[in-house]
Amino acid sequence: MSSSLSPAPLRAAHVRLSDVHLSFGRRPVLSGVDLAAACGDRVAIVGENGRGKTTLLRVLAGELAADRGEVHRAGSAGVADQRIPLGATDTVGALIDLELAAVRGALARLEAATVALSDGCPGADDVFAAALAEAEALDAWDADRRVEVSLAALNAVDDRDRPLGTLSVGQRHRVRLACLLGAGHAVLLLDEPTNHLDTAGLDHLTERLRAHPGVVVLVSHDRALLKDVATTVIDLDPSSDDRPRVYGGGYAAYVEARRAERARWESLHAEQIAERQRLAVDLSSAQNRLRDNWRPPKGTGRHVRATRAPGLVRAVHRRQEELAGHVVAVPPPPARFAMPELPGRRGANLLRAAGVTVTGRLARPVELALESGDRLVVTGPNGAGKSTLLAVLAGDLEPSTGTVTHSRAARIGRLGQESDLPGRRTATELYDEQLARAGTSGPGLGELGLLAGYDRRRPVAELSVGARRRLDLALMLARRPHVVLLDEPTNHLSATLVDELTAALGTTPAAVVIATHDRQLSRDTASWPRLAL
Known part of the structure; x- marks a missing residue:
């Protein structure tokens, strides 16, 4: 295995992977990954949860070493993963300075080289030329202004003295994303960058990524972003020969090619x-x-x-x-999501909200009533109160004004944005316990097509973010709810699963309420009634 992560002018930025393999213990995570991307290329990494998408980004960032194969990256890299690198007592300004460390360092080296040049130090000409080239590659002088523009466009906090602990998870991620969009890195490595963005933020992110002159490699569940941005798609899902696939021609071409390949595989x-x-x-x-x-x-x-x-x-x-x-050499294709049968109670009012507000979180009074089979999409910018409203409807949060009434026999299921599962229990244990608590029979966890056998037997603490999201969905469905409340349901889920889930939600007898910024999901549910906050 060889790895090379080197600085280079933006115009020479590229990434290259050749036959990359990586295992955690005895479990293969990446197997035979090949990729080549140069300036102007925007690569989408797709695949089901747990297939190694985030791991591949970490390999490209130099955080993980491959077991076998070659990894080469030329150009400075900006990395947006699901972890914020500072603590609650650190400030917004400290996070900005950390993410702009390459810019700050380049300007400091240029200043030192300028002094050395004016003092006539030996070799100062070469040092100054290298420092100037580095600063120019990052467009370092304009970096702070670019960050300020992105902070405003992403509706992120720009008070540099504000402690991070006073910000929501979404606000912290928006500050960090704004920094990366303004830092001038040659290579952007982005893991789920659309999480926590509203429509205006999504439009800004799309525009900046399309205009980025270097290389973009992103993992995203946002199908609209992938359609608008990706020039190349690398699919880590299993294939008929168990090798990753690379597709040119953008996301639409990938979807069509993948559909045809899966049909051939099944046949x-x-x-x-x-x-x-x-x-x-x-x-x-x-x-x-x-x-x-x-x-x-x-x-x-x-x-x-x-x-x-x-x-x-x-x-x-x-x-x-x-x-x-004649052993069956072609393995079976991955399981498809199988929505369990949810109950309906035609003609009964399942849930009603009258004049509901929550001080500081949901200003506009909400009126709604839901019966079986009803559909509703809740829209609005970040901070409008979408998540708050769903928590109130589920009975998990008391309203400041107004009332929420549930039918006595109605079960309410809510999928929140954040997972809070006990880490030591296995997925199967939690799911079976939820089925027993609900007092209903239903398909086993494996029959839902949400988690592979390996993940079903692992402690929750060892699952990926996406796998925990799938488990949260399974646990919500295990309650057999009459009303389904979904808060940003596409977060951390693969595009394939989102398509299957969307189709199932359209036909279930249960009432369904979705709060989302996902543009493709909004298009797919265009016929549903809207509640704008």
């Missing part, structure tokens, strides 16, 4: 299963014939039947060899 797998079954039938038939003729009864034809026995033995052996050699 080939079915053909191999059918052929193996046919061989098994032929083998059974040959064995029956051999049994009938191996010990022929006394009397007429005994000699004829006896002479046929060796041929039948050879036929049985040949069929056995064919069957042994």
Whole structure:
């Protein structure tokens, strides 16, 4: 394995992966990843949760070393992952300075080189030229202004003395994202950058990524962003030969090619299963014939039947060899999401909110009533109170004014944005416990198609963010709710699962309320009523 992460002018920025492999313990995470991207390329990493998308970003950032293969990156990198690198007592200004450390360092080196040049120090010309090239590559003089523009566009806090502990998770991530968009890095490595952004923020992010002159590599569940931005897609999901795929032509071309490839995969797998079954039938038939003729009864034809026995033995052996050699080489495609049957109560008022407000969080009084089969999309900018409203409707938060009434028999299920699951329990244990608590029978966790067997048996603390999100969804569905409340349901979920979930939500008998900024989900639910906050 070799790795090279080197500085370079922005115009020379590129990333290259060749046959990269990485395992955690005995579990392969990345297997045979190839990628080449240069200036102007915007690469989307897609795949189901737990397939190694974030891990691949960390390899590109130099935080993880590959077990085998070559990794090369030229140009400074700005990394936006799901972790904020500072603590609650640090300030917004400290976070800005940390994310602009490369800019600050470049300007400091240029200033020192300028002094050395004016003092006539030996070799100062070369040092000054290198320092100037570095500062120019980052456009360092304009970095703070660019950050201020992005802070405003992303509706992020710009008070540099404000402690991070006083900000919401979303506000902290927006500050960090604004810094990365303004820092002038040659390579941007972004993990779910659309989380916590409203419509204006999404538009700004899209514009900045499309205009970025270097290389962009992003992991995102936001299908609209991928359609608008990606020039190349690398798919880490299993394939018929268990190798990652790289698709050119943008996200739309990837979706079409992937759909066609999956259809071929399913067809080939079915053909191999059918052929193996046919061989098994032929083998059974040959064995029956051999049994009938191996010990022929006394009397007429005994000699004829006896002479046929060796041929039948050879036929049985040949069929056995064919069957042994005809192992199903093409693995089955990944499971699809299977929405459990949720209950409906036609004609009954399941939930009603009258004049609901929450001081400092939900200013506009909300009036709504839900019956089985009702659909509603809650919209509004960050801070308008969408998450607050869903918490109030679920009974998890008391309103300051107004009332919320539930039908006595109605079960309410809410999927929040943040997961708060006990870390030591396994996914299966939590799901089975939820089924027992709800007092309803239902499909097992494996039948939902949300978590692979490996993840179902692991402690929750060891699951990826996406896998925990899938588990949260499974636990909510295990309650068999009459009313489903979904707060940004596409966060951390793969595009494939989002498509399957969206289709299922459109047909379930339960009432469904979605709060989202996801532009594609908004388009897919365009026929649903809207509540604008």
